[in-house]
Amino acid sequence: MTIAYWTGRRWGVAAATAVAYVLVVGVPTAMIPTPVFGREIPPTWWSWPALLVSAVLAGLLAATYVASPVEGEADELDRPTRTGLAGGMLTFFAVGCPVxxxxxxxxxxxxxxxxxxxxxxxxxxxxxxxxxxxxLRTRLRTESACVVPVAS
Known part of the structure; x- marks a missing residue:
């Protein structure tokens, strides 16, 4: 698996994205208390573990888009990207206060x-x-694949 060969830059992006994800989801859903947002119903027992698992997965997924010195440019919005974005939005609705x-x-x-x-x-x-x-699995599986041009 290519994750074993990631650079420090990729791991840094993964960690920063995971922290940012917790803040972006945790503050508006009032899982992280602030004077701006409040909750009528307290978070469920599974909200924090679920948010942390999603944050780690989102961080690792974001790191797959960091180009290594050999790879060149990062990919455009492909199917795994859209699926990852949908997963992020679902987490927001899942851990938020229903009312x-x-x-x-x-x-x-x-x-x-x-x-x-x-x-x-x-x-x-x-x-x-x-x-x-x-x-994440799709990005990791295709990360080490070599694109072969098709002859016209």
């Missing part, structure tokens, strides 16, 4: 958020981790 999310409240109302959306949040997190893991 603090304005989109959920507009769509379902308070009782719908508590009765329909809250029970689905763990499934959203499982889907988020699966999407991030799939995107």
């Amino acid at each position: 603090c999310n304005k989109l959920v409240l507009l769509a379902l109302g308070t009782s719908g958020a508590l009765n329909w959306f809250e029970p689905v949040q763990p499934l959203l997190q499982v889907a988020a981790i699966a999407a991030l893991a799939w995107a």
Whole structure:
């Protein structure tokens, strides 16, 4: 697996992205207390472990886009990138307060958020981790592949 050969620069990007991910998701979902955001319902027991797993996967995925001196330019928005972004968004909805999310409240109302959306949040997190893991696996598997041009 190519992760064993990563440079310090890639590991730095992975770590910085993971920390940034925790902040970007944790502050607006009020998992990290701030005077700006609040929560009506406290985080579930699985929210922090789920957020940390997603952050690590997102950091590793972001690091696969850092070009090594041999590789050249980073890739464009490919399918693993879109899947990773979807996984990141799913984590935001999964760990957030069900009645603090304005989109959920507009769509379902308070009782719908508590009765329909809250029970689905763990499934959203499982889907988020699966999407991030799939995107990372795909990027790592194709990272050492050599592109062969097709003759016209």
